[in-house]
Amino acid sequence: AAMANYVIAVHCGAGYHSRQKEEAYKTLCKSICLKVCHMLEKGSEAVECVTEAVKLLEDSKLTNAGRGSSLNIRGCVECDASIMEGKKLLFGAVGAISGVQNPIEVSAMLINRQLGEKLSLGRLHPSVLVGEGASQWAVANGIHKMDPRLLITDESQKTYNNHKRKLDSHNQKVSKKRKIDHQSDDKNEEIEDLQEDKDVVQDTVGAVVMDTRRNIASAVSSGGISLKQPGRLGPAAIYGAGCWAYNQRPGKPGVGTVTSGSGEHIIRTVLARECAMSIQRENNASLGLSQGFKQSLLESEFLSEEEEKYAGVLALVHNEDNTAEVLWGHTTDSMCVGYMSSSLKKPKVVMSRLPTGGIPGKSFTMLGMPV
Numbered sequence: 001a002a003m004a005n006y007v008i009a010v011h012c013g014a015g016y017h018s019r020q021k022e023e024a025y026k027t028l029c030k031s032i033c034l035k036v037c038h039m040l041e042k043g044s045e046a047v048e049c050v051t052e053a054v055k056l057l058e059d060s061k062l063t064n065a066g067r068g069s070s071l072n073i074r075g076c077v078e079c080d081a082s083i084m085e086g087k088k089l090l091f092g093a094v095g096a097i098s099g100v101q102n103p104i105e106v107s108a109m110l111i112n113r114q115l116g117e118k119l120s121l122g123r124l125h126p127s128v129l130v131g132e133g134a135s136q137w138a139v140a141n142g143i144h145k146m147d148p149r150l151l152i153t154d155e156s157q158k159t160y161n162n163h164k165r166k167l168d169s170h171n172q173k174v175s176k177k178r179k180i181d182h183q184s185d186d187k188n189e190e191i192e193d194l195q196e197d198k199d200v201v202q203d204t205v206g207a208v209v210m211d212t213r214r215n216i217a218s219a220v221s222s223g224g225i226s227l228k229q230p231g232r233l234g235p236a237a238i239y240g241a242g243c244w245a246y247n248q249r250p251g252k253p254g255v256g257t258v259t260s261g262s263g264e265h266i267i268r269t270v271l272a273r274e275c276a277m278s279i280q281r282e283n284n285a286s287l288g289l290s291q292g293f294k295q296s297l298l299e300s301e302f303l304s305e306e307e308e309k310y311a312g313v314l315a316l317v318h319n320e321d322n323t324a325e326v327l328w329g330h331t332t333d334s335m336c337v338g339y340m341s342s343s344l345k346k347p348k349v350v351m352s353r354l355p356t357g358g359i360p361g362k363s364f365t366m367l368g369m370p371v
């Protein structure tokens, strides 16, 4: 394979993507690859490029990140976003932040501060900021303050109304039943599951880049789950869970990973880090990713009580012979991936779906491509 000078890979969520919107998802990934490749050609750095890629994902109404995010139980948008860079191994994250258009820009700013001079009296710059403190810091550092309602789309409002109505009517039924029975007996209760609302189950979006200096950076962003508790942190804000980046070093391939899917499972398995380390340990990207997925997720002792484990991982690997690969694997119904490199003439986009007979949450599918 031709040696790639730079690589960009993006995905717009591992979850369920309807056939009806498939083309729109693919077009989004394609246009981001083209735009970011243009930046890479001109010498832009990995952190700047993943930030731009994720910013475009956040701005799209199609994704559960930034504008169009799922709403929390109070009907508000609260976002998580983080970046890791593979040279100095720095991490910047914001959690449960509202009132900024692009949470990923705040994460990038946190990394840039860490690259600069220390604060007065030798104090270190923060890596992770949450809630009010995060939005105040962002605004104090020049990020435009935004009316949080502007991040709500007609569609996300409609989904919220629908989910909230289901929850309220469920709660009403339960309390009525308690009054009659004195104790609740839910054997005959029809339990509705919001997870079955298929068209909206997608999670964290992400991007991984290797720039012309062979620096790797990865970035993720998410609006979290529908009707979440205000203040809930998802994997996109948590170190090692949502993203990982590590430049090639003697004896070790460079690798960047981003994850998506069932947040609580990804957090408790530190999935992005585990998959990246498995790839480095095996020194064979495909074997490393499939082993990582199997051992860290599907057979994890940390999830032994869980029947179904929904996750997707997108990985970029920079091998010691200077070849590069893009890989993706998922147990979710689908995952939409786009990638491009200096040696590919056009961006490639794939709507990866579990093969026929595959069971979401239990079966795993994976593909890797040289770039």
Ligand SMILES: *[C@@H]1O[C@H](CO)[C@@H](O)[C@H](O)[C@H]1NC(C)=O
Pocket (backbone or CB within 6 Å): 284, 285, 286, 287, 290
């Ligand atoms: C990497 O592992 C896969 C199995 O997942 C195997 O098919 C392939 O031959 C291995 N590649 C190398 C170069 O050893």
